[in-house]
Amino acid sequence: xxxxxxxxxxxxxxxxxxxxxxxxxxxxxxxxxxxxxxxxxxxxxxxxxxxxxxxxxxxxxxxxxxxxxxxxxxxxxxxxxxxxxxxxxxxxxxxxxxxxxxxxxxxxxxxxxxxxxxxxxxxxxxxxxxxxxxxxxxxxxxxxxxxxxxxxxxxxxxxxxxxxxxxxxxxxxxxxxxxxxxxxxxxxxxxxxxxxxxxxxxxxxxxxxxxxxxxxxxxxxxxxxxxxxxxxxxxxxxxxxxxxxxxxxxxxxxxxxxxxxxxxxxxxxxxxxxxxxxxxxxxxxxxxxxxxxxxxxxxxxxxxxxxxxxxxxxxxxxxxxxxxxxxxxxxxxxxxxxxxxxxxxxxxxxxxxxxxxxxxxxxxxxxxxxxxxxxxxxxxxxxxxxxxxxxxxxxxxxxxxxxxxxxxxxxxxxxxxxxxxxxxxxxxxxxxxxxxxxxxxxxxxxxxxxxxxxxxxxxxxxxxxxxxxxxxxxxxxxxxxxxxxxxxxxxxxxxxxxxxxxxxx
Numbered sequence: 039x040x041x042x043x044x045x046x047x048x049x050x051x052x053x054x055x056x057x058x059x060x061x062x063x064x065x066x067x068x069x070x071x072x073x074x075x076x077x078x079x080x081x082x083x084x085x086x087x088x089x090x091x092x093x094x095x096x097x098x099x100x101x102x103x104x105x106x107x108x109x110x111x112x113x114x115x116x117x118x119x120x121x122x123x124x125x126x127x128x129x130x131x132x133x134x135x136x137x138x139x140x141x142x143x144x145x146x147x148x149x150x151x152x153x154x155x156x157x158x159x160x161x162x163x164x165x166x167x168x169x170x171x172x173x174x175x176x177x178x179x180x181x182x183x184x185x186x187x188x189x190x191x192x193x194x195x196x197x198x199x200x201x202x203x204x205x206x207x208x209x210x211x212x213x214x215x216x217x218x219x220x221x222x223x224x225x226x227x228x229x230x231x232x233x234x235x236x237x238x239x240x241x242x243x244x245x246x247x248x249x250x251x252x253x254x255x256x257x258x259x260x261x262x263x264x265x266x267x268x269x270x271x272x273x274x275x276x277x278x279x280x281x282x283x284x285x286x287x288x289x290x291x292x293x294x295x296x297x298x299x300x301x302x303x304x305x306x307x308x309x310x311x312x313x314x315x316x317x318x319x320x321x322x323x324x325x326x327x328x329x330x331x332x333x334x335x336x337x338x339x340x341x342x343x344x345x346x347x348x349x350x351x352x353x354x355x356x357x358x359x360x361x362x363x364x365x366x367x368x369x370x371x372x373x374x375x376x377x378x379x380x381x382x383x384x385x386x387x388x389x390x391x392x393x394x395x396x397x398x399x400x401x402x403x404x405x406x407x408x409x410x411x412x413x414x415x416x417x418x419x420x421x422x423x424x425x426x427x428x429x430x431x432x433x434x435x436x437x438x439x440x441x442x443x444x445x446x447x448x449x450x451x452x453x454x455x456x457x458x459x460x461x462x463x464x465x466x467x468x469x470x471x472x473x474x475x476x477x478x479x480x481x482x483x484x485x486x487x488x489x490x491x492x493x494x495x496x497x498x499x500x501x502x503x504x505x506x507x508x509x510x511x512x513x514x515x516x517x518x519x520x521x522x523x524x525x526x527x528x529x530x531x532x533x534x535x536x537x538x539x540x541x542x543x
Contacts, residue, residue, distance in 0.1 A: 081127060084117045085161035088138075092170045098181065099174050105147055107155070112138045114159055114166075135159060147174060179281075182274050183231025190225035191247075191285040193265045203290045204255060205330065206366070211255040216263070216289065222247055224267055224283075242267065253289050258366065261289045293366045297327040298343075300361055300373045301335070310380040312471050312514065312540045314350045317343075322373075324361070347444050351387045353379050383468065384543055389536040391449045392436065440535055442473050442510045447535040452477060454531035456494060459487075459524040462517075464541060470515045470523070471538035476503035477531040484532055486515040489522035498523075503532055510535055 091111035099105065116131040141156040151174055158167040179187040194200055196219035204211040222242040229235050251263040268282035301323040308315040322338035336342070338361075346360040356376050363369040379385075433452040440447040453460065454477075462470060476482045486499040501513040517523055525534075 080121050082119045082121060083131075083161075084119070085114060085159065085164050085166055086117045086129070087115045088157070088159045088166045088168050089113045089115070090157055090168050090170055095170070097170070097172045099147060099172060100176070100178055103147055103174075105142055105145060105155075105172075107140055110157070112136075112157060112159060114161075116161075145172065145174075149174065178274065178279060179227070179272065180229060180235070183229050185272055185274070186226055186228045187272060187281050188224060188267055188269055188283045189227035189237065191265065191267050191283040192223040192225070193263075193285040193287050194221050195219060195287060196221065200286075201288045201290065203292060205294045206258055206291055207256055208291075211253070211289070211291070213251060213253045213255075216253065217244055217249055217251070220244065220249075220263075220265075220287070222265065222267075251289075253291070255291055258291050258293055261291065263287050263289065292329050293369060294328055294330070295326055295363055295366065295369055296329045298361065298363055298369055298371050299325040299327075300338070300371055301325055305356060306373065306375045308375060308377050310350060310353055310377050310383075310385055312350070312383075312385060312469055312538050314348060315345065315375065315377070317345060348375075349444060350377060351385065353377055380540075380543075382543060383540045384466075385538065385540045387536070387538045389445060389447055391434070391451050391534065391536065438535075440475075440508070440510060442512060442535070445473070445536065447473065447510075450533045450535045452531055452533050453527055455529060456526060459494065459526035460534065460537075462523050462525070462539070464517045464520050464523060464539075466520050466541040468517050468539065468541035470517060470525070471540070472513050472515065472525060472534060473510050473536040474503060474513070475508050475510045475533045475535065476505070477507065477533055479505065479507045480530070481505040482527055482530045482532050484513060484525065484527055487524040487526070489524065494524050494526070508533065 089112075091113065094109035095107060111134060113132055113134050115129075117126055118128040118131060119126055137159070139158045141158065142153075145153040145155060153172055153174065154169045155172055156167055156169045158165055160166075175181060177187070177189075179185060179189075195202055195216070198221075202216070222244070224240045224242050224246075226238045226240060227235050228238075246267065248266045248268065249263065250266075251261065253261040253263070264284060264286055266282060266284045268280070270281055271278040272281045273279075306315075306317075306320060306322075308320070317338050318340060324336045324338050324343065325333060326336045327333045342364055344362045344364055346362055347357075348359045349357060354376070356374055358372050358374055361371050361373055434449065435452070436449050438448055438450055440450065460472075464470075470486075472484065474484050482503045484501050484503065485497055487497055488495040490496070499513075499515050501511070503509075504511055515523070515525065
């Protein structure tokens with residue numbers, strides 16, 4: 039702890055021959071070589087010097103103490119001169135002041151050592167400074183003769199090291215074995231009162247100390263093991279002081295893999311697919327640099343690595359994707375790829391589900407036809423008394439910022455019940471990818487049907503949302519033949535965020 043400056047805002051007056059002179063306070067300034075003076079009734083008063091009485095001031099502290107200067111006495115000495123002749127009329131004018139400044143910028147209460155404390159006094163623009171010495175000691179026990187106290191504790195592992203490094207999930211790292219193989223040595227000190235201290239070393243066992251540790255071999259991190267030796271209290275001058283010492287050793291749990299790099303710096307080219315790119319089939323190789331040992335080459339597999347920042351419909355342009363180590367997502371590298379249009383499918387992605395406004399009647403949607411597409415968000419027509427009407431339609435919401443991986447969805451449409459399906463006409467066989475989520479914190483179904491005579495027909499596939507509201511899932515429905523298909527939620531309600539339609543070419 040360092041205390042820079044302390045000012046006392048107490049006004050002090052001194053009187054010489056019935057003349058009162060007031061002192062002022064200031065921060066540290068450069069002292070003039072030609073001191074300015076106060077001119078009073080043909081004489082001048084100069085601040086000549088200051089003296090410090092530190093007899094009753096605390097000058098010995100211990101590490102961590104708060105510095106104080108209680109009982110410090112500061113005296114000022116002045117010169118009185120004749121203005122005309124400059125003859126010294128009196129050089130022994132002295133008073134005591136409580137206006138002074140303490141500068142402890144050189145004092146460090148957190149470290150053992152001797153330090154100077156500076157005291158400054160000012161009169162006008164003239165400042166005089168003196169200092170006194172303090173000492174910061176490590177322990178009160180050091181200065182008390184004829185007691186034996188715990189002065190230090192040396193802790194190490196079996197191999198005499200204080201830091202051990204283990205790989206993540208290493209079977210070698212066992213917290214109990216760490217403690218069983220640690221070594222403890224206590225240093226006991228005795229001061230004879232003449233400034234001589236005797237140190238004796240004593241081996242301890244784990245039963246003599248308290249060990250606090252929370253090492254987790256399944257989580258990367260730096261773990262400190264705290265070891266404390268406590269030998270009760272020592273009474274000095276009627277006051278009890280703790281006689282204990284603490285030491286630490288460190289365990290680092292690190293990732294087995296420090297760096298990865300996809301080999302072959304040329305641009306990887308893929309054809310568009312609703313399933314993304316297949317780096318395994320492309321035969322990617324990864325150069326792996328482990329934390330311990332030599333680098334090696336690994337085959338890319340999706341159980342070890344994940345590809346992020348990929349837009350599978352960004353055709354004809356290069357893009358930089360990120361390859362992530364599944365075991366530790368902080369270990370990554372990049373790879374330049376290019377996706378060309380599919381040679382086997384006509385793929386269209388619809389991430390902005392804004393409906394055609396012409397399908398709204400009196401401010402209510404009768405059906406939602408996605409502009410420029412051939413699929414409709416319900417409802418289905420129902421016939422009553424020969425009049426055709428529509429049940430309440432789907433609900434459309436814009437200005438969203440939802441995402442699934444690197445795919446962003448600015449809109450969503452909610453559907454609920456058999457009256458609000460998604461109707462998709464497939465003129466060729468293909469696949470329909472749906473990005474969807476529950477409208478509440480519960481699992482809900484999303485079901486794929488064929489068409490029978492203009493109505494919902496047989497159930498072909500079923501999937502389920504996450505049980506957490508608005509967590510987006512993805513499902514692929516297979517349209518084995520050309521025809522009309524329906525996607526709906528039988529009850530409860532789901533959000534549909536986006537669609538991908540892939541038809542055979």
